[in-house]
Amino acid sequence: MLSANRSASGLVFAxxxxxxxxxxxxxxxxxxxxxxxxxxxxxxxxxLAALVMALPAAWMMRGQWSRLRGGVALMAAYGAIAIALCQFFYFNAVARMSPPVALMLEYLAPIILVGWAWLRTRHRPGTLTILGTVTAMLGLVLVLDLMSAQxxxxxxxxxxxxxxxxxAVYFVLSAKSDGVLPPLVTVAGGMVSGALTIALLAVVGLLPLGATFGTVALLGGEASWVVPLAGITLVAAVLAYTFGIIGTQRLGSKVASFVSLTEVLFSVVASWIMIGDVPGPVxxxxxxxxxAGVIMVRMDELRAPASAVVPDSAPEALPAADLATGSLPAVNRPA
Incomplete structure (x- = not known):
């Protein structure tokens, strides 16, 4: 009964x-x-997320600061690539298209990782993985509506x-992060690293920074700029990562990764309600x-034998079973 309750609560958090x-x-x-x-x-x-998460992360590390030495490089890469650059690229895409469409493009990451593993190991992925990749590519054509005059x-x-x-890089880094530091500490350190990366790019002139401090169009009316900024910081960053950590701990990374795919649906609903932006039927x-394609790839991973053999040339960034099948480490997204 306790296990069933834990799984049920894990599903809610995920x-x-x-x-x-x-x-x-x-x-x-x-x-x-x-x-x-x-x-x-x-x-x-x-x-702002780094400021909010720094204190609880420091409290978690009290008396064990020596563990940070093994995780500094991981947090630096996690923050710079998986948090700062990933979000920067995503919001640049959002500036030019519907948020759900941009998110659908971002969810091609598992397919990219399949191709990368295939190229590096010269080991053919499973049949279900190949079918999932083809399905996702077809979906990409429809998402971009390439068949219309649009x-x-x-x-x-x-x-x-x-x-x-x-x-995709985040998936690889996550595969190496297990047991290095508590998940909340890894995320907090990544936020600090990501903030420093953004600041450095801004200082050298590679990342233009500009903001207005009036009202924004939201929920069919107008609201202060503070409202969306607080929302993407406290709700869509701090709470989202925290809920994700708890859900993954209670469900396991594989099941939690399936649940995380519902983010596309939530993004569609949120875009419709908040800014009246909805993708077309196609x-x-x-x-x-x-x-569906990503789910097929993940299902192939679940079917992979735990004792799968990996070629000697396989990189250390992915678990053995993942490389042997061309499938993916199952973790939640960072954006």
Whole structure:
């Protein structure tokens, strides 16, 4: 009974994580349309989240600060790539297209990782993984609505794919992070690293920062700029990551990763309610195919034998069973 209750509560936390992550796109879009640059949105979100999470992370590490030495490089890479650059690329995509469409592009990350593992190991993925990849690629064509006369912003697509690449790197880093530091500490350290990365890029002029401090269009009316900024920081970052950690601990990473796919649906609903931005019917079908393709790849992972053999040339970044099947480490997204 205790195990069943734990699984049930884990499902609730995992769904809450997906729902809170899902509102980041429309909230960020409201700031972008009010004149904020993508760099300012990401910098504000990551910087404020770092301040909020620093104190509880420090409390968790009391008496065991020596453990940080083994995790500094991990947190630096996690923050710079998986948090700062991933979010920056995603919000650049959101500035040029619907938030759900940008999120669908980002969810091509598992497919990118399959191709990367196949290329590095020369080991053919499982049949279900290949079918899932083809399904997701078909979904991408529909999401971009390439068969219609509708204009597709190629720059927005490139930003979305860049976010997917960063998310793929996050999967690899997460596979190496197990047991190094408590998850909350890893996220907090990553937020600090991400904030420093944004600041450095801004100082050298590679990341324009600009913001307005008036009202934004939200929920069919107007609201202060503080509302969406607080939302993407406290709800879509601090709470989302915290709920995700609890849900993953109670469900296990594989089950939690399936639940995290509902973020696309939550993003669609949030975009409709908050900013009146909804993808077309064809794009809905494409999004469903992308999610179905990723699920097929994950199912192939679940079917993989635990004792799968890996070629000697396999990189250390992925677990053995993952590389042997061309499938993925199952973790939640970072954006």
């Amino acid at each position: 769904l809450l994580s997906a729902a809170t992550f899902g509102i980041s796109g429309p909230l960020g879009k409201s700031l972008l349309e009010a004149g904020w640059t993508p760099g300012a949105v990401v910098g504000g979100r990551v910087g 204009h597709v912003d190629p720059v927005g697509v490139l930003w979305g794919v860049a976010a997917a690449v960063c998310l 794009q809905f079908v494409g999004g469903a195919l992308i999610v």
